[in-house]
Amino acid sequence: MHSWSADFAALFSLQGLIGLITLSVLEIILGIDNIIFISIAVNKLPVSQQKKARTIGLTLALVVRSILLLFIGWIAGLKAALFHIGDWGVSGKGLILVGGGIFLLIKTWQEIMEKIYTDEDEIEHTSKGKSTFNAIILQIVVIDFVFSFDSILAAVGVSGIVLIMISAVVISMILMILFSGYVADFINKNQGIKMIALTFLLAIGGILLAEGIIDSYNFSVPEEDHVELNKNYAYIALAFALLIEIFNMKEKAVKRKKDLGI
Numbered sequence: 001m002h003s004w005s006a007d008f009a010a011l012f013s014l015q016g017l018i019g020l021i022t023l024s025v026l027e028i029i030l031g032i033d034n035i036i037f038i039s040i041a042v043n044k045l046p047v048s049q050q051k052k053a054r055t056i057g058l059t060l061a062l063v064v065r066s067i068l069l070l071f072i073g074w075i076a077g078l079k080a081a082l083f084h085i086g087d088w089g090v091s092g093k094g095l096i097l098v099g100g101g102i103f104l105l106i107k108t109w110q111e112i113m114e115k116i117y118t119d120e121d122e123i124e125h126t127s128k129g130k131s132t133f134n135a136i137i138l139q140i141v142v143i144d145f146v147f148s149f150d151s152i153l154a155a156v157g158v159s160g161i162v163l164i165m166i167s168a169v170v171i172s173m174i175l176m177i178l179f180s181g182y183v184a185d186f187i188n189k190n191q192g193i194k195m196i197a198l199t200f201l202l203a204i205g206g207i208l209l210a211e212g213i214i215d216s217y218n219f220s221v222p223e224e225d226h227v228e229l230n231k232n233y234a235y236i237a238l239a240f241a242l243l244i245e246i247f248n249m250k251e252k253a254v255k256r257k258k259d260l261g262i
Contacts, residue, residue, distance in 0.1 A: 007163035020164050020171075027172035032235070033204050034061060034147045035176055036197045037104070039184035040111060041136050049133055054180045057140035062173040064141070065148045069165050075152060081219055089219030093149065094212045100146025101208030107139070108201040115195065146208065192245045200238045207231055 010016045042053040068075060078096070081089030152165075187194050211229050218226045 010161045023168035024171045058177045061144040065169045087220035088216040094215040097208050098212030101205045104205030196241045203234050
């Protein structure tokens with residue numbers, strides 16, 4: 001039986017508090033892709049429903065991750081092969097990663113094509129009319145379940161104490177709920193930023209798919225030869241692209257002021 005009293009004692013120790021702060025920051029960083037997806041997904045809804053959808057989406061993310069943290073043993077079991085195709089093994093984790101990656105690739109590609117070939121006025125009148133609140137929430141839940149695995153594995157790596165992991169998830173989610181509206185407004189008001197965000201999601205979808213394939217491959221080789229995919233490069237590329245776009249936005253603003261004689 002789990003000892004919650006031991007968890008509380010660990011949480012309020014100096015080492016526990018440092019671990020809580022570290023893990024909270026890490027959860028926020030790992031939640032960037034989730035916030036971007038939610039921001040773009042809820043933009044399909046009428047403005048009056050967007051805040052509610054973001055709040056429900058992130059609250060469900062909090063619930064899903066907290067529940068999954070209580071079932072670390074089950075998650076560990078997902079790493080085992082369910083069946084083999086030749087020397088390659090197919091695990092529950094691999095199936096989730098491949099399925100989530102394909103879903104994200106298709107969904108993001110559709111968004112990019114719509115943005116390229118459809119006028120903003122048409123998007124405003126057609127897509128927001130077709131998208132239903134429940135459908136958007138379902139999309140958020142599906143993709144958050146996939147993103148949760150990174151979050152949980154990171155939490156276990158930093159702290160093996162369940163209460164600290166859940167507390168960090170709660171803190172990070174509360175902060176994301178508070179600031180997700182500002183992120184969504186920034187993305188949707190700046191079309192260059194929105195395209196960067198969509199391209200980033202496309203890259204994350206590709207990474208999830210690749211991770212699922214690599215997971216299967218790793219069953220065919222000794223543990224010392226296992227391949228690991230580093231997602232940090234995607235985040236670095238995102239930061240670099242955002243920096244360039246911010247400079248472009250600044251340049252346009254300065255030139256606009258000059259043209260207006262301000």
